[in-house]
Amino acid sequence: MDAPNPHLVARMQDHRFSVFGEMSTLARRTGAINLGQGFPDTDGPLEVLEAAITAIGEGHNQYPPDRGIASLRQAVADHQQRFYGQKVDPENVVISTGASESLAAAFLALLEQGDEVVVFEPYFDLYAAGIALAGAVRRPVTLRAPDYSFDPAELAAAVGPRTKMILLNTPHNPTGKVFDAQELAQIAQLAIDHDLLVVTDEVYEHMVYAGHQHVSLATLPGMAERTLTISSCGKTFSLTGWKVGWCHGPKDLVDAVHAVKQHLSFTSGAPFQVAITEALALGDDFYHDLTASLENKRRLISDGLSAAGFTVYPTGGTYYVTADVRSLGYSDGLAFCRSLPDLCGVVAVPTQVFYDHPEAGQSIVRFAYCKRDEVLQEAVERLAGLAH
Ligand code: PMP
Numbered sequence: 001m002d003a004p005n006p007h008l009v010a011r012m013q014d015h016r017f018s019v020f021g022e023m024s025t026l027a028r029r030t031g032a033i034n035l036g037q038g039f040p041d042t043d044g045p046l047e048v049l050e051a052a053i054t055a056i057g058e059g060h061n062q063y064p065p066d067r068g069i070a071s072l073r074q075a076v077a078d079h080q081q082r083f084y085g086q087k088v089d090p091e092n093v094v095i096s097t098g099a100s101e102s103l104a105a106a107f108l109a110l111l112e113q114g115d116e117v118v119v120f121e122p123y124f125d126l127y128a129a130g131i132a133l134a135g136a137v138r139r140p141v142t143l144r145a146p147d148y149s150f151d152p153a154e155l156a157a158a159v160g161p162r163t164k165m166i167l168l169n170t171p172h173n174p175t176g177k178v179f180d181a182q183e184l185a186q187i188a189q190l191a192i193d194h195d196l197l198v199v200t201d202e203v204y205e206h207m208v209y210a211g212h213q214h215v216s217l218a219t220l221p222g223m224a225e226r227t228l229t230i231s232s233c234g235k236t237f238s239l240t241g242w243k244v245g246w247c248h249g250p251k252d253l254v255d256a257v258h259a260v261k262q263h264l265s266f267t268s269g270a271p272f273q274v275a276i277t278e279a280l281a282l283g284d285d286f287y288h289d290l291t292a293s294l295e296n297k298r299r300l301i302s303d304g305l306s307a308a309g310f311t312v313y314p315t316g317g318t319y320y321v322t323a324d325v326r327s328l329g330y331s332d333g334l335a336f337c338r339s340l341p342d343l344c345g346v347v348a349v350p351t352q353v354f355y356d357h358p359e360a361g362q363s364i365v366r367f368a369y370c371k372r373d374e375v376l377q378e379a380v381e382r383l384a385g386l387a388h
Helices: 010-015 019-030 046-057 070-084 098-110 125-133 152-158 181-193 251-264 270-280 284-307 333-344 373-387
Strands: 093-097 116-121 137-142 163-169 197-201 227-232 244-248 311-313 320-324 364-368
Touching: 010 125, 019 333, 046 270, 070 093, 070 244, 070 270, 093 098, 093 251, 098 125, 098 197, 098 227, 098 244, 098 251, 116 125, 125 137, 125 163, 137 152, 152 181, 163 181, 181 197, 227 251, 244 251, 244 270, 284 311, 284 320, 284 373, 333 364, 333 373
Parallel strands: 116 137, 116 163, 163 197, 197 227
Antiparallel strands: 093 244, 227 244, 311 320, 320 364
């Protein structure tokens, strides 16, 4: 790695580079198919795009209220009732610049220096950076392939006197795991027993496939009063560039997050907030079609990777699939991903960089399949060349 940046605070030196940046640059330079970064190659529903254009025309162009526009906060509450039967007071919803800002504000608002956060690894890289930015410490619990389950004893042992928070992401990036009812009950019980806060990142909540179910952790007994739930429009509506996210939870928790959030962006995306209000109210067909289309893509890429010689780890949700490269004769996922564009014109991301114990994911790479079928088909054909 390069020399430290002399201007950057010590706690951020390890977080200067993102593997997504490196791999996307590689994709641009080589013209490879980018199955690295998780963004769709088609835009969200036309009526939602048009709603944003109309909102601009109608003058929604100045600072919206710092907590978000009232109609969107109501729409988030309605969405929670509709999909999870959870009653959320719109007063306790805050709209943020993507889920990312809710996460950052939560870390900065809720963690004192030296507080510990229990987090499942591999983790989304923003978690490690955000926890470090707050001067807090992560305590990883390893999700182990092939099913990415965790050892409940390891989870319990991760909690100590300085633990303040459990950070959960389900459905889970990068593994595609959907935490099941038993696992969620274990996490909830631990949080209750030790009086911990829980931050739950549910941005992939609508990408869950047959045989799996997304349970919003705040709906479990004893959890609503200690859980901050975070989601966003980016994944569900294929609008990752709009960066409209939200969080909700008990009043004190949300007010604390808002106290920081107002000094980060204050507010953002007025016309997009108007449009996402409409998006959240789309009919059941939209949500059904989204899952059906992604489930088909999951089959396409998983079958293709298996045929190419990868060991594919089954997923229950998200638009990612992980695969082990050892069956292809490689041992290091990072080296493999760096050479993959030259080998066959495809980009993936190594997951070892998302662990504190990289050996658990040393040979595992992640493919994003939120791409048009013909792009996936082409990628699969290119990957097939690896087998020879
Ligand atoms: N959480 C997870 C687990 C993610 O994968 C992502 C995006 N890759 C985000 C949060 C960020 O969401 P947003 O774009 O809404 O900030």
